[in-house]
Amino acid sequence: MTTLFYLFSNVFHIYATYQFSNVFLQKKKESAKSDVVLFTLYYIINSCAYLLFGNWIINLLSNFVPYCLIAIYHKNKFIYSIGSSFILCAVLIVLDTLVVAIQSVLNIHSIFFEQGFVSNIVMVAFVNIVSHSFFKKNQLNVSLPVMYYITVIIIPFVSIIIGYLTAVKLNIVSLICSVIILLINVDMFYLYDNLINLFSEKYENNIIEQQNKAYLNQLHLMQESQMKIRFLKHDMKNHIINMQSLLSAEKYDQLKDYLAETNDYIYSNNVIIDSGNETIDSVLNYKLATLENNSVEKSYHVVLPEQILISSFDLNIVICNLIDNALEALSLLGENDEKKITIDIVYKQGYIKILVGNSFDGIIHKDKRTRKNDEINHGIGLKSVQNIAEKYGGILKTDVADNWFETSVIMYEK
Incomplete structure (x- = not known):
């Protein structure tokens, strides 16, 4: 039963690592299918290393090496791949140490803590906060509301408390409850990511719609201007005759008014800028027309x-x-x-x-x-x-x- 607990817990550990890779690695859009294969192999290697050896150094290497190879597969620079792998291992060590310290201080004895479920919940929450705070994963770099971060903190915290209360004994019921709690957290973060993407797409579409209206407005202005120039060219002979007659008759004021009227006709197309x-x-021109x-x-x-x-x-x-x-x-x-x-x-x-x-x-x-x-x-x-x-x-x-x-x-x- 302990092994079964660990194997289910490690699924979410690998998921958290996958989320981590989306933040720190450069990936192509078409890499999603290959990631399924790569992180499945990562899971197998990591699980076997833990179950066969149970040594923390080997366990650390079973995280470092597969992640580094995945980074290289995605054509990240070697130094960058090594660096991001070190960051991953450092984060894992810090989070595990933090969970163990809290467990020790509060004298907590629960399968939910001991089999890494808590560490994995904290890892997923940490990656989401980092990705949206520092790396600005949303497409248009629009800052997220404070409520997002409050939710990201509260839901994992409540999940840990529920997990602690339900997963007291090592049995199938505790396992099912632990898996459900982890699934709720993953589903919540997945939902938030999709909502952020939808918000970004809506914002982008709104900007594109305004841009298209502006272009259409400018096109109408240009067409109107061109049409007036064509009419003016068509009647240019008559205009010249009229202006010459006014000039010959030394009617300068009338000629001045005639020229001003012609000028107003040409430029009365609402071109502001x-x-x-x-x-x-x-x-x-589109935005300022209302003024x-x-x-x-x-x-x-x-x-x-x-x-x-x-x-x-x-x-x-x-x-x-x-x-x-x-x-x-x-x-x-x-x-x-x-x-x-x-x-x-x-x-x-x-x-x-x-x-x-x-x-x-x-x-x-x-x-x-x-x-x-x-x-x-x-x-x-x-x-x-x-x-x-x-x-x-x-x-x-x-x-x-x-x-x-x-x-x-x-x-x-x-």
Whole structure:
């Protein structure tokens, strides 16, 4: 029965190690099938080493060597493979020592502790916290709510208590209860991972949808502009005759008005920003169109090259979030409040600087990220902007003075 307890417990030990490899190793998407074979062999080697020898050094090597070979199989550098294997063994030793120390201090005698079930639960929880906190596994680097980490800690803790109470004697009932508890923990972490991925996909789709609308808007503007130019070319002969007659008659004021009217006709296509970068122009023209017919004081300065070595997708996330925040702040102002927005986007040698400033009602949260107290559902936009800025070796900075809020982002080309 003890052997059976160990074999079931070791399944979850290998699962925890697999999760660990997903964080620390570089893998291809198509490697999932090969991982099933590799970690099955890992399980067999590790289990046989423990059951045949029962020596802690051999047991440690049976973790180190298979994991290192798996890392090399995935074409990770040899030094990196050795290093990550050492980290794995160090984590295993620390967690086992911690569990044994707690068991000794509290004088706990339970199969659930002695057969490694507790260590494996702690290992899975540890890997999930590390992956989502430090390695930012979610696709768009959106920070997770505090409730996620509370749940990741509470559920394993409660599971350990339940396991301790149920798995007192060495029998089949204790084994079934222990396996069920481990399955609940694995299922919970799997569910959370999928929810995070779904959230990231939804966020990404929302950005892509806004980008597509912006491109469509820009296309309509271009088509409208081209159509007006075609009409103007078609009637150019008549326009020239009219202007020549006004010039000959020395009717300069009328000629001036005629030229102004022609100019207004050409440029009355709602093109707000024309920086030279079609991708950024389309986003800005789409976002800023809502401000054209209201009392907001506007100041735009956008000068960009046609090509920038920064992902257009990442740039759109940054610009859309900053402008959305500014527009929301302006919408909260009263009719008699001063409304102003400033946008300054410039490219300099090797980096791009984005500055968005706006007047607001003076109400803001202490972290300068949102005017709302609900940190879980709000302020995510600026957190995402900060993560993208850091991705390109840059920074996000927010400044507040009186009723003026200003956000600046610097991103360096890769």
